[in-house]
Amino acid sequence: MNNEALQALVCEISTRFFGISFKHHAYFNPRLRTTGGRYMLRTHHIEINPAVYERYGQQELIAVIKHELCHYHLHLQGRGYKHRDKDFKTLANNVGAPRFCQPLQAVTPKHIYECSQCGVRFYRQRKIDTLRYYCGQCKGEIKKV
Incomplete structure (x- = not known):
């Protein structure tokens, strides 16, 4: 999938699920590492991590787009667009957008610890x-493995 196909997909999802057209740009950003996508507050563009599509396919890509469109539409309407806001949670639930x-x-854990009494392991x-x-x-002493 290229940027033009992504732009068309975002416009289609916006009109189908939100009933509002998407008037800005959506594109892949390969520099994103840990997040599926991000909504830019100043430019109103949406960036999507290409690894989402490559690893998980079309369904997960649509889910990430829905999530970012929730930020987009709420921000432009002047409503609560942050993850903790009630407006965001309600809209995300209505359109089926995931929280993460x-x-x-x-x-992979770098440090492994173990309790000397009960043997429970802790990965940190x-x-x-x-x-x-x-x-x-058990309130026992912890040792590094």
Whole structure:
């Protein structure tokens, strides 16, 4: 799929689900890494991560477009366009837009800790101070594996 096909798809989804035409640009941005797409507040353009279409296909791409169009239409109407706003949650629920997209990067834990008493393992991205924290299950001492 190229940018022209994406623009046509966004215009079609906007008129079909929202009943309002999309008057700005939508395009793929390969520099996006962790997010499925983003709505630009100043220019009103929508950028989509091409990895969404490549990894998950047309259905997930449509879901991301719906999510970004919720931001777009609410912002232009002067209503609550942020994730925490009631207007956004209501509109997203009405059109079937997801709150989050599928994960785009595999997250592997860098640090593994284990409780010395019950043996529960804790997987963390950041290093933790083992003297300061203890096991939440049994209050045992935590050791780095």
